[in-house]
Amino acid sequence: MKKDKKMFIFIEAVLGTMVLFLAFLMLREKNVDKSYQISVIVENADDTQWSAFKYGLKMAAEDKGAEMVMVSTGASLSQEEEKKLIEEEIKNGADGVIVQPVSGEDTQQMLKKVGNKAEIMLVDDILSGIEKFPVIQPDAYAIGKTLVEELLKDYGGNLEGKTLGILNGKEGLKSSAEKEKGFIEALQGTGAEIVWSDTQITENMPDVDFVIALDDNSLRAAGEMAAANNLHGAIVYGIGNSTQSVYYLDMGIAECLVIPDTFNVGYQSLTELVNKLEKAFYEYENQEISYTVMRKENMFSKENQEVIFTMSQ
Incomplete structure (x- = not known):
């Protein structure tokens, strides 16, 4: 009788373990699904x-x-x-x-x-x-630096005597500060002078050779001003990730866009x-987000058409 009781307890324990195991599997499956x-x-x-x-x-x-x-x-x-x-x-x-x-x-x-x-x-x-x-x-510092590199390509590595205005519409965000930092540090030693830096652009800004727009809103604002001939010949370089920004590039209103892979x-x-x-x-993986340099002459490359496609969805 004692032996039967032990066997009964053993079977109960095994069954209890099986029930718990099945419950665990069901819960795990539920979470996965x-x-x-x-x-x-x-x-x-x-x-x-x-x-x-x-x-x-x-x-x-x-x-x-x-x-x-x-x-x-x-x-x-x-x-x-x-x-x-x-x-x-x-x-x-x-x-x-x-x-x-x-x-x-x-x-x-x-x-x-x-x-x-x-x-x-x-x-x-x-x-x-x-x-x-x-x-x-994306790497905001690298994007800001890239804008200077593109400027230097267009002017034979010499910006001596050129004047710039920086338009950066986002205050308080680290990416905004990093883009501006990357641009300013890369500009050192090129001979160019930053005349003004602001979050908004108006017709009363001092005339400059280039307007550098460090976010999409700024690029569109600068593009709108340039389209209305209110930038007095200033050439727009900037960061953009909307179809409107690409439109300004296509129309020749913006000279160069750096486009983060949003x-x-x-x-x-x-x-x-x-x-x-x-x-x-x-553990979250570190993600390296790329960016693309786009100009009017390479807008229709396969890579850039894919970028434009994602913007139009």
Whole structure:
């Protein structure tokens, strides 16, 4: 009788172990098959500068079997508005949020707080730095430096006596500061002089030989001014990632564009975020995001046509 009781206990233990094992397998399978919801919050989300980025997000969502929600936002976001949007998305079931952070004193603290409720991925960071969160973005310093290299190519390596105005519309973001730093440091020793640097361009700006636009909004603003003959002959070089920027290049209003691969920023951001959600101990991979130098004469190369295609989606 004692022997039968031991056997019964042994069988019970084996069955209990099997039940736990099956439950573990079912839970694991459920997690693998789960369709994660990823929300994306960037400033002025409906603007065409985000077209390639959104296309990259869409392609990654299809490849990873995730649901992607692009949150509609206005032309500018305050820190409080962004915080409210992130919290609303998490409340509505977002497992992860891709964010373009709004610069402010409490940005890092705010992101840390919401980061306890959902995975956070950044597509830019603020000047104070946000070490806790992964950021996927092109090498801003290298892009700024490339603009000087293109200028030097066009003028035989000599910019002696040339004057420049720098237009940089994004304050408080690390990428904006890095682009400007890369440009200014590469310009040293070339003989060129920076006459003005501002976030907006007006007809009252002092005349210069070149206007250097360090983001897509700035490029479009400079292009619009040049098209109306309000730049007094200044030649536009800059950074752009919208079809409007390419239009100004095609029309000869802009001389040269450096185009960050924002398609890949979107694709890799969502892919990495879902990878992290799928595997708790996943280590984010460093992503090298490329950029393209485009001029009117090479617009119709195969590579550049692919770049333009992503912008038009």
